[in-house]
Amino acid sequence: MEGKGKVNGVAAMAACYQGFDPAAYLQYNYTPPRADFERKDSIVPWKLACLHRAFTEGDVRGELLVDIGSGPTLYQVLSGCEVFNKVLLTDFLEVNRQELRGWLEDEGGCNLDWTPYLQHVCELEGRRPSAWTEKAAKLRQVITDIVPVDVHRPQPLALDALPSEGADCLVSCFCLESVSPDLAAFTRALGHIGRLLRTGGHLLLIGALGESYYFGGPGVRIPVVPLNEAQVCASLKESGYTLIRLEVYTLPQDMRVGVDDVSGVFFVKAIKE
Numbered sequence: 551m552e553g554k555g556k557v558n559g560v561a562a563m564a565a566c567y568q569g570f571d572p573a574a575y576l577q578y579n580y581t582p583p584r585a586d587f588e589r590k591d592s593i594v595p596w597k598l599a600c601l602h603r604a605f606t607e608g609d610v611r612g613e614l615l616v617d618i619g620s621g622p623t624l625y626q627v628l629s630g631c632e633v634f635n636k637v638l639l640t641d642f643l644e645v646n647r648q649e650l651r652g653w654l655e656d657e658g659g660c661n662l663d664w665t666p667y668l669q670h671v672c673e674l675e676g677r678r679p680s681a682w683t684e685k686a687a688k689l690r691q692v693i694t695d696i697v698p699v700d701v702h703r704p705q706p707l708a709l710d711a712l713p714s715e716g717a718d719c720l721v722s723c724f725c726l727e728s729v730s731p732d733l734a735a736f737t738r739a740l741g742h743i744g745r746l747l748r749t750g751g752h753l754l755l756i757g758a759l760g761e762s763y764y765f766g767g768p769g770v771r772i773p774v775v776p777l778n779e780a781q782v783c784a785s786l787k788e789s790g791y792t793l794i795r796l797e798v799y800t801l802p803q804d805m806r807v808g809v810d811d812v813s814g815v816f817f818v819k820a821i822k823e
């Protein structure tokens with residue numbers, strides 16, 4: 551029964567994603583108030599600070615960074631692009647891969663202006679905000695490809711997508727809990743992506759706490775497995791990671807804008823044993 555339930559749950563989830571609307575999703579989550587660089591308690595600056603610290607504190611190094619479930623967003627790799635000379639972006643939907651290619655090709659074909667994000671991360675790096683053009687060029691230089699991914703497959707990427715030794719670092723933001731029908735599927739997915747990571751490589755994981763649904767577009771209600779910190783830590787341990795740091799952001803009331811029922815956001819830095 552569990553096997554049958556597993557297939558139906560994952561297939562049903564994939565069906566939900568057919569209505570995903572990148573432009574709406576970006577509007578819901580990556581514009582003010584959730585992305586307000588003037589507000590100390592806005593969510594996006596908190597996420598960017600976690601990622602900046604994690605990538606620059608000296609233990610994360612190597613050749614290849616893979617972003618699992620990039621969606622239509624780039625913020626996940628704005629710090630990592632200064633540390634790795636190869637960045638692989640991945641997503642399940644062609645509409646999201648197309649959104650990312652639109653930015654990469656720099657012909658105005660994308661639905662969000664990433665300039666304020668680039669400027670903010672430059673400031674975190676002690677650079678002038680006007681260095682954002684150099685950061686954009688750096689990012690366009692290190693992104694090697696934008697490929698399909700399915701975290702429910704034991705091999706989430708095509709076999710030729712990675713070198714045999716695997717990735718040196720994985721980053722994944724708001725993906726696993728949003729594509730898993732239940733906690734067991736979330737934990738299995740963590741294990742699947744772990745197989746893409748070399749032993750001793752780092753996992754940087756951002757996700758939602760207490761989220762049971764979100765809107766991936768007007769009227770596109772997508773179920774999410776609600777997680778708490780203890781479940782995240784237990785799933786990491788069960789999937790072969792050692793936790794280095796867990797940080798939690800609790801949403802202020804005015805960050806609850808009706809596009810989901812998220813109560814908090816977690817940031818995890820872990821290492822694959």
Ligand SMILES: Nc1ncnc2c1ncn2[C@@H]1O[C@@H](CSCCNC[C@@H]2Cc3ccc([N+](=O)[O-])cc3CN2)[C@@H](O)[C@H]1O
Nearest residue numbers: 579584593619621642643699700701724725728729764810
């Ligand atoms: N089987 C699969 N394998 C890999 N990726 C898959 C699969 N299926 C769908 N995908 C891919 O995964 C998806 C990633 S976007 C998931 C959105 N997560 C929830 C949303 C995000 C969000 C953002 C910001 C804040 N905040 O507080 O600031 C809160 C929240 C909470 N709501 C999407 O790209 C899909 O294309």
